[in-house]
Amino acid sequence: MIVIAAPSNLGLRPLRPGHEPGTWRAPAALFDAGLLDALGAGAPVVMPRPSWKPGHDPGTRLRNGLAMRDFNLALADHVAAAGARRGGPLSLVHVDGHSDFRHPGNYDPDSMLGAVAGMDLALATGRGEALMTDWPGVEAPLVQDRDVVQIGERDGRRPDFAWADVNDTDFERIDVFTANEIGPQAVLERTRHRLHQRFWIHLDVDVLDEAVMPAVDSPGAPGIAPDDLVTILSGLVPDPRCVGITVTVFDPDLDPDGRHARTLVGLLGRLPFR
Numbered sequence: 001m002i003v004i005a006a007p008s009n010l011g012l013r014p015l016r017p018g019h020e021p022g023t024w025r026a027p028a029a030l031f032d033a034g035l036l037d038a039l040g041a042g043a044p045v046v047m048p049r050p051s052w053k054p055g056h057d058p059g060t061r062l063r064n065g066l067a068m069r070d071f072n073l074a075l076a077d078h079v080a081a082a083g084a085r086r087g088g089p090l091s092l093v094h095v096d097g098h099s100d101f102r103h104p105g106n107y108d109p110d111s112m113l114g115a116v117a118g119m120d121l122a123l124a125t126g127r128g129e130a131l132m133t134d135w136p137g138v139e140a141p142l143v144q145d146r147d148v149v150q151i152g153e154r155d156g157r158r159p160d161f162a163w164a165d166v167n168d169t170d171f172e173r174i175d176v177f178t179a180n181e182i183g184p185q186a187v188l189e190r191t192r193h194r195l196h197q198r199f200w201i202h203l204d205v206d207v208l209d210e211a212v213m214p215a216v217d218s219p220g221a222p223g224i225a226p227d228d229l230v231t232i233l234s235g236l237v238p239d240p241r242c243v244g245i246t247v248t249v250f251d252p253d254l255d256p257d258g259r260h261a262r263t264l265v266g267l268l269g270r271l272p273f274r
Contacts, residue, residue: 002042002045003044006075008049010052010067011115014054015217021217022254023248030264035265060129061114062114062128063116068116069132073136095201095229096150097204097208098204099171100120100204101122101165102122102162105165114128116132117249121150126140126141148170150166150171152223180225191235195239197241203247203248206218211223212225216250216254233271234271238273247268
């Protein structure tokens with residue numbers, strides 16, 4: 001197993017005036033909590049931390065857009081070097097308490113800077129600025145709608161849901177209420193039914209209930225229970241078509257005694273990566 005540490009807080013809004021998001025500290029905090037031993041991993045690849053700034057970059061309405069493109073291209077090189085193919089069709093299993101589908105069709109970029117942390121699924125499926133949708137040597141979009149499984153959205157049934165047009169896509173959507181009702185094995189079967197090719201897993205740990213994992217940028221409830229999440233992921237990570245997993249957006253600033261880092265390491269250590 002190859003672990004790539006990408007210490008970044010790019011694309012996140014400050015939680016309050018003068019605040020800088022602490023997610024860039026996540027790799028070091030998880031290593032301190034025993035992540036590498038839990039995964040049976042060797043020495044990690046550690047990327048340099050990019051600079052975050054609260055304002056806008058010229059020529060883009062995405063927060064930290066220029067720095068994020070450079071960082072993503074560097075990360076892609078590391079992922080390719082680790083053995084994951086860079087080209088060809090890919091599916092995405094998006095496990096997240098939010099479907100992250102904000103794009104210019106459901107908000108006004110002229111009135112606010114876009115925070116990519118709330119846009120990742122929209123961007124991956126080709127919706128948004130070319131700065132974050134068009135990549136060298138890769139056919140756009142990165143993922144076709146029909147090849148997306150979104151698991152864990154908790155706000156989609158609210159009348160004020162910010163990106164209700166996600167319901168009009170061809171994604172396989174399993175919100176947290178459905179996931180908790182049908183159980184993890186059924187979630188896993190529905191997910192597998194959509195996977196016909198290589199796939200990547202995106203895990204935002206805010207898919208866990210805030211009572212279990214409050215140390216995230218946007219905590220909330222309900223969430224998927226840790227044991228259920230382990231069951232779902234354990235049915236996916238050993239699949240030979242699985243080319244990798246991203247774990248985000250843990251914030252050690254919200255975990256002063258390290259207990260939540262240990263919770264996350266314990267959960268990841270139960271997955272059959274070896």
